Amino acid sequence: MLVAVVALVLCGCLALMVAPKRRPQTARHWEAQAQLVRDGRVIIYWRPGCVFCTRLRMRLGSLRSQATWVDIWSDPEAAAFVRDINGGAETVPTVILPDGEACTNPDPVLVRSHLSMAQAA
Numbered sequence: 001m002l003v004a005v006v007a008l009v010l011c012g013c014l015a016l017m018v019a020p021k022r023r024p025q026t027a028r029h030w031e032a033q034a035q036l037v038r039d040g041r042v043i044i045y046w047r048p049g050c051v052f053c054t055r056l057r058m059r060l061g062s063l064r065s066q067a068t069w070v071d072i073w074s075d076p077e078a079a080a081f082v083r084d085i086n087g088g089a090e091t092v093p094t095v096i097l098p099d100g101e102a103c104t105n106p107d108p109v110l111v112r113s114h115l116s117m118a119q120a121a
Contacts, residue, residue, distance in 0.1 A: 026071040029078035035068050040098035042067040042114050045082050052105050053093045059108035063115040 026046075027035070035041040044067045046053035057064055072079040072090060082094045085102045095103045097114050 026069045026074065029070055029075050029081055032068040032070050032078075036096060036098065036100075040118060042098060042111065042118065043070060043096040044068070044111070045070050045072050045078055045094040045096075046092050047071060047073045047090070050092050056093050056106075056108050056111065060112060060115065063112055066115045066118055067111070 032041075032043045036043055044053075044056070046057075046069060048071065060067070070078045072082050072092060079090055082090050082092065085094055086104055091104050093105060095106050095111055097103065098118065103110065
């Protein structure tokens with residue numbers, strides 16, 4: 001019993017440590033698409049509570065502000081777009097690169113390289 005309580009407390013502490021301090025600013029689906037066309041901005045479709053999205057956000061570091069983030073849970077059009085790309089599944093993170101290529105749960109190194117190129121331009 002004591003072991004279970006200690007494990008629960010440790011899991012709670014870990015969850016607090018990795019949870020975002022504030023909810024990131026997000027754009028609407030069509031605004032993000034317009035920015036992609038106009039400025040070549042990377043779009044990252046995400047949802048709260050997604051560990052893969054948190055991993056990507058953390059691995060991007062300061063470059064994360066160079067991308068346009070779209071929360072699929074607060075934008076039904078974004079959710080429909082992600083389902084269309086992923087064969088009916090709302091799999092996130094789904095990233096749209098400046099050339100229009102869609103990547104589902106991509107390696108953060110790939111996304112960083114595109115964001116770095118955009119920042120250098």
